[in-house]
Amino acid sequence: xxxxxxxxxxxxxxxxxxxxxxxxxxxxxxxxxxxxxxxxxxxxxxxxxxxxxxxxxxxxxxxxxxxxxxxxxxxxxxxxxxxxxxxxxxx
Numbered sequence: 773x774x775x776x777x778x779x780x781x782x783x784x785x786x787x788x789x790x791x792x793x794x795x796x797x798x799x800x801x802x803x804x805x806x807x808x809x810x811x812x813x814x815x816x817x818x819x820x821x822x823x824x825x826x827x828x829x830x831x832x833x834x835x836x837x838x839x840x841x842x843x844x845x846x847x848x849x850x851x852x853x854x855x856x857x858x859x860x861x862x863x
Contacts, residue, residue, distance in 0.1 A: 779827045783820055790816040 773781075793813040797806045825831045 776827060779823055783823050783827075786816050786820040786823070790820065 790813045793809045793816070797809045797813075800806055800809070826834045829835050
């Protein structure tokens with residue numbers, strides 16, 4: 773199974789469980805349990821977003837050093853700063 777396919781399957785499971793928790797909020801009477809279910813659904817939504825960002829490399833932490841340099845805007849002289857160039861040669 774490819775990494776992308778695996779990530780997509782995890783995202784589907786997170787969505788399903790999030791929906792289930794949101795539906796369960798209406799099925800229980802205890803306000804604390806309702807809050808727990810809704811909070812859990814929100815956490816799952818955050819995890820889903822994190823997996824989506826990883827899949828699409830939307831966050832700098834998920835990009836390789838080469839991608840980070842390519843996506844940086846040049847400075848005034850039209851050059852990428854030395855700290856980024858160092859990362860390419862050392863990691």
